[in-house]
Amino acid sequence: MRLLIVEDEKRLALSLAKGLTAEGYAVDVVHDGVDGLHRASEGTYDLVVLDIMLPGMNGYRVCATLRAAGHDVPILMLTAKDGEYDEAEGLDTGADDYLTKPFSYVVLVARVKALLRRRGNAGPSPVHTLGDLLVDTAARRVFRGGDGDDDGDEVTLTAKEFAVLEQLVLRRGEVVSKGEILEHVWDFAYEGDPNIVEVYVSALRRKLGARLIKTVRGAGYRLEAPR
Numbered sequence: 423m424r425l426l427i428v429e430d431e432k433r434l435a436l437s438l439a440k441g442l443t444a445e446g447y448a449v450d451v452v453h454d455g456v457d458g459l460h461r462a463s464e465g466t467y468d469l470v471v472l473d474i475m476l477p478g479m480n481g482y483r484v485c486a487t488l489r490a491a492g493h494d495v496p497i498l499m500l501t502a503k504d505g506e507y508d509e510a511e512g513l514d515t516g517a518d519d520y521l522t523k524p525f526s527y528v529v530l531v532a533r534v535k536a537l538l539r540r541r542g543n544a545g546p547s548p549v550h551t552l553g554d555l556l557v558d559t560a561a562r563r564v565f566r567g568g569d570g571d572d573d574g575d576e577v578t579l580t581a582k583e584f585a586v587l588e589q590l591v592l593r594r595g596e597v598v599s600k601g602e603i604l605e606h607v608w609d610f611a612y613e614g615d616p617n618i619v620e621v622y623v624s625a626l627r628r629k630l631g632a633r634l635i636k637t638v639r640g641a642g643y644r645l646e647a648p649r
Contacts, residue, residue, distance in 0.1 A: 423468040423538065424448045424592070428458030428484065429500065430476050438471065441527055442534070446548070446560060448592050448606060455479030462488055467495050469537055471530075472517070474501035482515050489516035496537040500525075550591050552645070555630060557591050566630065577629055582607060586622045590635060590645035599642035 429435040430453045439449045452458050456478035462470050474481035485497055499517040519533050548560035556565040562584055567574035585607040590598055600619045623635055636644045
């Protein structure tokens with residue numbers, strides 16, 4: 423499942439992104455309201471975690487604009503304010519839930535899961551099948567050569583190799599840029615060599631088959647099911 427965090431406190435945003443990624447979600451992060459509105463409008467997100475006090479456009483306006491445009495993505499609002507008026511205003515603009523800072527991370531995760539369940543969308547199956555390849559994103563295991571009754575032989579991947587594969591699996595058929603993989607797997611603050619992605623893609627091709635991951639020149643990579 424894909425989540426969008428719109429939060430201008432970069433340390434908090436990074437902490438939330440790392441935690442939610444560890445919970446099994448694919449997470450994107452932006453730091454101002456205008457970018458948040460654009461990403462939420464254009465992206466296919468299952469939930470948005472939206473701060474109220476944002477540069478560019480505050481969370482109330484972002485939420486109201488999304489709802490006016492017909493977007494029904496669940497929105498969990500965050501704010502350093504408290505009081506009934508602020509909560510009422512957030513909910514009146516179309517937010518689904520409201521959390522006041524400082525908050526417990528455990529509570530935030532519980533609210534996120536509750537909103538996803540409430541929407542009737544607790545998430546697609548964590549098991550993805552591509553030809554004879556089976557990827558279980560919950561157990562973080564990969565098998566190949568199965569026949570329907572048998573999962574086949576397990577392929578051993580490192581944590582980073584699996585994380586790169588997971589990003590491609592979750593967006594199967596789409597072109598995923600090198601920058602997007604870096605942001606999800608190494609986090610958006612990574613300052614090392616971006617060509618590290620190529621190293622891991624090459625490793626995946628050696629272990630899973632050269633034709634599974636296609637390079638789209640100048641754009642990124644696309645996962646294609648074997649014929």
